[in-house]
Amino acid sequence: MAILVFVEDAGDELSQQAIAFGRSLAGDSDPLDAVRITNDGAGYAPAAWAHALAEVISERRPAAVVAPGSERGNEVLAHVAARLDLPMAAHCTSVALGDPAEVVRLRWGGSLLEEARIHGSPVLLTVAPHAIAADGVLDPAEIESVAASEEPADLLVRVSERVPSAVAGVSLADAEVVVSGGRGVGSAEGFVALEELASLLGGAVGCSRAVTSAGWRPHSDQVGQTGTKVSPELYIACGISGATQHLAGVKGAKKLLAINPDGEASIFASADYAVIGDLHEVVPAISAEIRKARGS
Amino acid sequence: MNILACVKRVPLTGGRIVLTDDERAISTRHLGFTVSPHEECACEEAVRLVEQHGGSSTVLTLGPPEAEEQLRDMMAIGVERAIHLVSDGSESDPQATAAAIVSAVREQGFDLLMFGNESADAGNYQVAVRVAYALGLPVVTGVKAIAVLDGGAAVRCEQEVPGGRDVYTVPLPAVVTVKEGINLPRYPSVPGRLRAKRKPVESTVAGPVDARLEMVRLRLPSGAEKQTQVLGHGADAAPAVISVLAELGLV
Numbered sequence A: 001m002a003i004l005v006f007v008e009d010a011g012d013e014l015s016q017q018a019i020a021f022g023r024s025l026a027g028d029s030d031p032l033d034a035v036r037i038t039n040d041g042a043g044y045a046p047a048a049w050a051h052a053l054a055e056v057i058s059e060r061r062p063a064a065v066v067a068p069g070s071e072r073g074n075e076v077l078a079h080v081a082a083r084l085d086l087p088m089a090a091h092c093t094s095v096a097l098g099d100p101a102e103v104v105r106l107r108w109g110g111s112l113l114e115e116a117r118i119h120g121s122p123v124l125l126t127v128a129p130h131a132i133a134a135d136g137v138l139d140p141a142e143i144e145s146v147a148a149s150e151e152p153a154d155l156l157v158r159v160s161e162r163v164p165s166a167v168a169g170v171s172l173a174d175a176e177v178v179v180s181g182g183r184g185v186g187s188a189e190g191f192v193a194l195e196e197l198a199s200l201l202g203g204a205v206g207c208s209r210a211v212t213s214a215g216w217r218p219h220s221d222q223v224g225q226t227g228t229k230v231s232p233e234l235y236i237a238c239g240i241s242g243a244t245q246h247l248a249g250v251k252g253a254k255k256l257l258a259i260n261p262d263g264e265a266s267i268f269a270s271a272d273y274a275v276i277g278d279l280h281e282v283v284p285a286i287s288a289e290i291r292k293a294r295g296s
Numbered sequence B: 001m002n003i004l005a006c007v008k009r010v011p012l013t014g015g016r017i018v019l020t021d022d023e024r025a026i027s028t029r030h031l032g033f034t035v036s037p038h039e040e041c042a043c044e045e046a047v048r049l050v051e052q053h054g055g056s057s058t059v060l061t062l063g064p065p066e067a068e069e070q071l072r073d074m075m076a077i078g079v080e081r082a083i084h085l086v087s088d089g090s091e092s093d094p095q096a097t098a099a100a101i102v103s104a105v106r107e108q109g110f111d112l113l114m115f116g117n118e119s120a121d122a123g124n125y126q127v128a129v130r131v132a133y134a135l136g137l138p139v140v141t142g143v144k145a146i147a148v149l150d151g152g153a154a155v156r157c158e159q160e161v162p163g164g165r166d167v168y169t170v171p172l173p174a175v176v177t178v179k180e181g182i183n184l185p186r187y188p189s190v191p192g193r194l195r196a197k198r199k200p201v202e203s204t205v206a207g208p209v210d211a212r213l214e215m216v217r218l219r220l221p222s223g224a225e226k227q228t229q230v231l232g233h234g235a236d237a238a239p240a241v242i243s244v245l246a247e248l249g250l251v
């Protein structure tokens, strides 16, 4: 039985992961169709993309439709599921086809796994980000282009304009070092010391939800399940207790250093390095030591 | 404008998740409950839009009798009334959830139906889209800013994308899913909480439905606990931290 992969963008990592996932499902014996939707430079229109994809699905009747676990992958597949009245599972890490199909998927931003059955065919699923490595098995030339629907009803929701973001310093999502503060920082002013350390390390400042809720930092600095997912070489957690929803945003970090006076804080269970102490003393001391080492 | 916001009651887990013996739920013996931050922001946005443009706000949940607590919490920040579709506490699936919401709201004439971009727990990113299709309405997801245009005939929505924001303008009525960051929800005041106790909650029973996305079992991801190296106590730890930074090639 054929597997159909929805490719949001051939150059995009999550799309490539969806292709790798589709390939592992199809194996050597079953065909793999990879489809992307084109709309002649007009803005993205989710219903128009989904309509075109749903028609391909109805024609070819694949065993499963696999989409990337990106915002748009989830969105387009949800539209397909609603159009075809089929169940859909988001952010899957594995699937066994059959009747019913069995999947493992992420809950709580990856802090919990769910084993679920999907009663419906074809099986619709999106792939959890980074659950599988992109393996480059498909040449971009092998990705079929299908034109988006042009029915007026499908174009009611369409991107009419892209407003570029004002770039200021290193972006949180791409930073090599993130110096992140929690409720333990105590105030908006308390972040000055974290900013200083971040700038010495060429990194970005992040924070927990306790901080954004208090209005000390903007939400764009929030790391976690409902904030930004980061993947630095080093994440420095200052005054953060280690709630699962915060850690959901830190899973991509290579190393984690936690600074907290409470030796029992859950953050330490996820930390590679620990400093037990008051961040108001420790953070400036680290900055001073870096300056000393650099002789400035 | 008449605005609906849909919320889901979920346990407020702390640093560690513990499952029930049957592995079908999170053990909540020591936990409080909440809604997703996205959904709290949807309620705050509904209240603000009504403050600016008139009309009324309604919060809806499908969940066990105890979920009335989350409805009262949202009414404490200013939502005027609530609809409670009362279930027996067992999960169903996104299709059935959307169908139940649709039958409760179809005749209510909402101009704007707001949802979270995804729920806090199951997070299948789809209830709102299914509701929109069933009602024949346009749907914009992941919205971080909403402005009402033409005296309530349309809304301009901004969605965060890598490198900027995409803008959509859609006619009302419409479905919109929002993300945390669209606003900073107000903290419920004591008078707000008192008023919330007297606000109307309309409840109906939601019967069990067969799930087509059927949860079988939950489990914790493996990921062994890390070997933590304690670098020291207080400011005296700074030189040891620098050694680590040097090892990682960061200084």
Ligand SMILES: Cc1cc2nc3c(=O)[nH]c(=O)nc-3n(C[C@H](O)[C@H](O)[C@H](O)COP(=O)(O)OP(=O)(O)OC[C@H]3O[C@@H](n4cnc5c(N)ncnc54)[C@H](O)[C@@H]3O)c2cc1C
Residues within 6 Å of the ligand: A181, A182, A183, A184, A185, A207, A208, A209, A210, A211, A222, A223, A224, A225, A226, A227, A228, A238, A239, A240, A241, A242, A243, A244, A245, A246, A249, A259, A260, A261, A262, A265, A277, A278, A279, A280, B011, B012, B013, B014, B034, B035, B036, B037, B120
């Ligand atoms: C659905 C959902 C989604 C969520 N999404 C997110 C999210 O995206 N991001 C997020 O962060 N949270 C999120 N949360 C909230 C999360 O559950 C926690 O409430 C939050 O992360 C706690 O922030 P905190 O660690 O800063 O505060 P606290 O838990 O209050 O911890 C403060 C810590 O600071 C330490 N401390 C105190 N004084 C000092 C000092 N002088 N020096 C050093 N340490 C000190 C304390 O020992 C404590 O460990 C979400 C919650 C839900 C329900």
Ligand SMILES: Cc1cc2nc3c(=O)[nH]c(=O)nc-3n(C[C@H](O)[C@H](O)[C@H](O)COP(=O)(O)OP(=O)(O)OC[C@H]3O[C@@H](n4cnc5c(N)ncnc54)[C@H](O)[C@@H]3O)c2cc1C
Residues within 6 Å of the ligand: B006, B007, B008, B009, B036, B038, B039, B060, B061, B062, B063, B064, B087, B088, B089, B090, B091, B092, B093, B094, B095, B096, B097, B100, B114, B115, B116, B117, B118, B119, B120, B121, B122, B123, B124, B125, B126, B127, B128, B206, B207, B208, B209
């Ligand atoms: C008869 C019946 C009984 C149910 N009983 C329960 C129960 O006791 N406890 C329970 O937790 N769930 C219950 N549910 C709901 C169901 O388990 C899930 O909420 C549903 O699977 C939604 O999937 P999701 O969380 O992945 O949604 P997503 O698609 O990720 O949710 C997106 C958005 O949809 C809205 N939404 C999602 N779920 C609900 C909800 N339940 N109420 C209002 N708005 C919602 C929110 O705005 C959310 O942010 C019941 C459903 C039915 C049909």
